[in-house]
Amino acid sequence: MRRFDDEDLTGAEFRECDLSRARMVGVVMQDAEIDGLVTHLVVNGVEVMAYVEAELDRRHPVRLLIRSDQPADLREAWRQLRDDWARTTERVRSMPEDSEHHGVDGEWSMVETLRHLVFVHDSWFRRCVLGITEPFTALGLGPSLVMDRAEDGLDPSARPSLDEVLAVRVRQSSEIERWLAEVTPDQLAQAAPVPDDDRWPPYAKGRTVRQCLGTVLTEEFAHHGFCTRDLDKLSRHVSSQDS
Template identity: 90%
Template sequence: MRRFQDEDLTGAEFRECDLSRARMVGVVMQGTEIDGLVTNLVVNGVEVMSYVEAELDRRHPVRLLIRSDQPDDLRDAWQQLRDDWARTTERVRSMPEDSEHRGVDGEWSMVDTLRHLVFVHDSWFRRCVLGLTEPFTAMGLGPPLVSGQEDGLDPSAQPSLDEVLAVRVRQASEIETWLAEVTPDQLAKTAPVPDDDRWPPYAKGRTVRQCLGTVLNEEWEHHRFCKRDLDKLSRQGSSPG
């Protein structure tokens, strides 16, 4: 166990770190941001995640639909997610040139975020929900380890916004066609994940509903990140020189 004592970590950034079971005693945390998979977070003796989750549901009711087991709710959730991305796409087109290719604070740009969702679709919908073994879309962007190992992925690809959106439209059509006919019984079945060692390796044994849920959650989470970063870019552009 690593122990930090009397350390000044002001301005430190922890990225892709596992802080499970971490204890912070007598710390000063002012203006701190925590963004990630957080559960059972206790602050000064109070488990706060139930409050956080309830507030997120209040601000973003689509989260309730994403967690539903009812096909009608899932169809509604998917349409709302698509509408959100459409509005954000229109927004970035109205921003200064190349805003869609600019990242903030080391995060993905909007184009890179959409490339990641192309990869998510291939991974969790085509492979896990549909059981297909076709190659990943070349422009898809996965985690560095995955992108370097999976055949067909091109981490160095530099597609335009319109090129990525064209792929996203085709993928959205696949989901919409499938959602139009899916039943609760089909959602409850074990996902037909191909029996190979390709990504995602931890999907075996999950239900179709759980795999679809990963797609929907990734769409929502990454749209939130994208909006956050576009807000930052807008503030930077409006700051006095």
């Protein structure tokens, strides 16, 4: 276990780190930001995650639909997620040229985020929900260990435009919509037909169809939040330059 005593970590950034069971004692934490999978977070003796989750549900009611086991709720969740992305797409088109290709604070740009969701669809829906063994869509963006495997079909050199990525997203959205229109609660509860090979995701075996679909919906929601957060920062930057 690493221990930090009397360290000044002002402005430190922890990216893709596992901080499970970390203890912070006698610390000063002002204007800090935590973004990730956080459970059982105790602040000054108070477990705060129940409050955080309840507030997130209040702000984003679609989260309740995403957690539902009912096909009608899942269809409505998908509709709302698609509408959110449509509005964000219109927003970025109204921003300065190439805003969709600009990342903020080391995060993915909007185009890169959408490319990642193409990969999420291929891996968690087509493979894990439908059991399809075809290679991934070339312009998809996955983890580095997947991008480096030529046999998976991904193209690390791809630099698609927003419209090129959106065209793929439309096809993928239609695929999910057709499936959701007919799926039953019993089918959602079945074991996911994950192909028996070494392609991503490595930890899907043993999950239900509903759990794999839930990953797709949760990724759509979470990454839309990241994208709008960064577009807000880009907009503020442009405004400050104009003032």
